[in-house]
Amino acid sequence: MKFYSTENKNNVASLKHAVITGMPSDGGLYMPEEIPQMSRKFFDNLRSMDIQEIGIEITKKFLSDDVPIQEIEQIIKSAMNFDTPLEQVTADIYSLETFHGPSLAFKDVGARFMARLMSYLIRDEEENLNIVVATSGDTGSAVANGFYEVPGINVFVLYPSGKISKIQEKQISTLGKNITALEVNGNFDDCQRLVKTALSDQDLRGHINLTTANSINIARLLPQIFYYFRALAQLDGYKDKETIVCVPSGNFGNLTAGLMGKKMGLPVRRFIAATNVNDVVPEYLEKGEYNPRESIETISNAMDVGDPSNFDRILDLYDHDWETIKSDIYGSSYTDEETRATIKSVHKNYNYTCDPHGAVGFTALKDYLEEENGDQGIFLETAHPAKFKQIVENEIEGEVEMPERLAKFIQRDKKSLKIEDKYEEVKEVLLP
Numbered sequence: 001m002k003f004y005s006t007e008n009k010n011n012v013a014s015l016k017h018a019v020i021t022g023m024p025s026d027g028g029l030y031m032p033e034e035i036p037q038m039s040r041k042f043f044d045n046l047r048s049m050d051i052q053e054i055g056i057e058i059t060k061k062f063l064s065d066d067v068p069i070q071e072i073e074q075i076i077k078s079a080m081n082f083d084t085p086l087e088q089v090t091a092d093i094y095s096l097e098t099f100h101g102p103s104l105a106f107k108d109v110g111a112r113f114m115a116r117l118m119s120y121l122i123r124d125e126e127e128n129l130n131i132v133v134a135t136s137g138d139t140g141s142a143v144a145n146g147f148y149e150v151p152g153i154n155v156f157v158l159y160p161s162g163k164i165s166k167i168q169e170k171q172i173s174t175l176g177k178n179i180t181a182l183e184v185n186g187n188f189d190d191c192q193r194l195v196k197t198a199l200s201d202q203d204l205r206g207h208i209n210l211t212t213a214n215s216i217n218i219a220r221l222l223p224q225i226f227y228y229f230r231a232l233a234q235l236d237g238y239k240d241k242e243t244i245v246c247v248p249s250g251n252f253g254n255l256t257a258g259l260m261g262k263k264m265g266l267p268v269r270r271f272i273a274a275t276n277v278n279d280v281v282p283e284y285l286e287k288g289e290y291n292p293r294e295s296i297e298t299i300s301n302a303m304d305v306g307d308p309s310n311f312d313r314i315l316d317l318y319d320h321d322w323e324t325i326k327s328d329i330y331g332s333s334y335t336d337e338e339t340r341a342t343i344k345s346v347h348k349n350y351n352y353t354c355d356p357h358g359a360v361g362f363t364a365l366k367d368y369l370e371e372e373n374g375d376q377g378i379f380l381e382t383a384h385p386a387k388f389k390q391i392v393e394n395e396i397e398g399e400v401e402m403p404e405r406l407a408k409f410i411q412r413d414k415k416s417l418k419i420e421d422k423y424e425e426v427k428e429v430l431l432p
C-alpha cells in the first residue's frame, strides 16, 4: 500500500519512505491510500480474539504488500506484549485501559510498533538509523522504551532540564545502550528547535542516517486502531447496542485512529472528542471554524495543544465536510476544576481511579449519555493514575499504588548528558 500527503493526493510514498521520513516535504501528513474493510469472518471471531490476533489481522490489511506475514506476526507479538483491558466503571460506562505498556501511557503502543517496523524496513541498510526527538515528557519515555534494544537504531532524546517529572526523566535517562538522553539547559521549545536544526543540517545528514519519531508518523497511528476493536471484543452484546466511544484528546492521533477503525467497520455509533480548556476542535465542531491558538497549561498536560497536529488527517478522512464530521464526532471540553471533581467522584461512587486525562474522557462521556442518545459508552484511559500521583491523591484522599515497572525506574541511576542550548553540542553528540 502507498501513502499520500494530505496536502496533495498525487504526492505518494512507499511504506518505507513514509515511515522513515515521518512526513512529506510538502508539509502535509501521510495517509494510507485505502482504508481497508475488515471481513465478516473477522467480526464473527472478534469476541474470542486477543490484542495480538486483532493486531495481526489489521496490520495485514495495511502492510501485507510490503511486509511478509511472518514478519508482521513477529512485530505484533513483540510490540503488543500487553493487553488493553476493558473495565466496567458504571452500569453503562467502561474504561479502556490503554496504559499497560512500559511507560504507562497509550503512546507505548505506537512507539513499540513503529520501532519494530522501522527496524524491519532498514534491515538491509549498512548504517544504523539515528532518531532524534524532543520531549516534554510523555513522548520521550514511550519512544525511549519503545526503541530500547531494537536492532539497527540509535535514539537521542532531548528534554528540558528540570521541566519534566522525575519519573519521566528516569524513564528516559536510565536505559542506556542504544538510548542517549540529552538534558538541555533550556525549555521544550529550545529542545524542539535543536531537533529541527539537526534534521535540516545537510552536513550532518551527509554523515549519518537521521530521522525523528514524532506523533505524526503514520506508523504510530496504525497500531492505535487495534485497541478500539479489542474494546468491542470485550463488550457483551455490542452488536445489539449503540456504543459511544470517548477519546480524551490533544494532538488527536488517538481519535484519528478510532475514526479510521470506524471506516474499517468498527461498530461505534459516534465518537466524542473530549478536551481540557484547549478546545479548538470542540469549537470547530460547534461553529465550523478552526482557530488554532497558543496552548493553555492544565493538569491533563498531555492534552495541552493549541494546534493539533492530526486535525488535517480528520479533515482528510471526511473530505473536509463539516456536516459529516459533526455527525460522527461530538466535541466537549472541561476545566481543571471539573476534572478534579471527576477524579474525586468516580473514586468515591464507583471505586475506580482515573488519571486527569481519563477523567476528562469519563465526564464527557457521562454528560453525553445523559443528554444525547446511546446505550453505553467506552472512554479511553490514556495513562496510569500513578503517573499523576500528586494530583490524583489530593482528590481521592488515599494512595495510588505505583506499578512495579514504574517503581523499578526510580531506583536506577540517571545517565544523561548535560548540554547547553547550543546546536554545536547536539551535533557533536550525534556525529560518530
Ligand SMILES: *Cc1c(COP(=O)(O)O)cnc(C)c1O
Pocket (backbone or CB within 6 Å): 105, 106, 107, 138, 248, 249, 250, 251, 252, 253, 254, 255, 302, 303, 357, 382, 383
Ligand atoms: C498523548 C496523550 C494524550 C493525547 O493523545 P492524542 O493522540 O495526542 O490526542 C492523552 N492522554 C495522555 C496520557 C497522553 O500521553
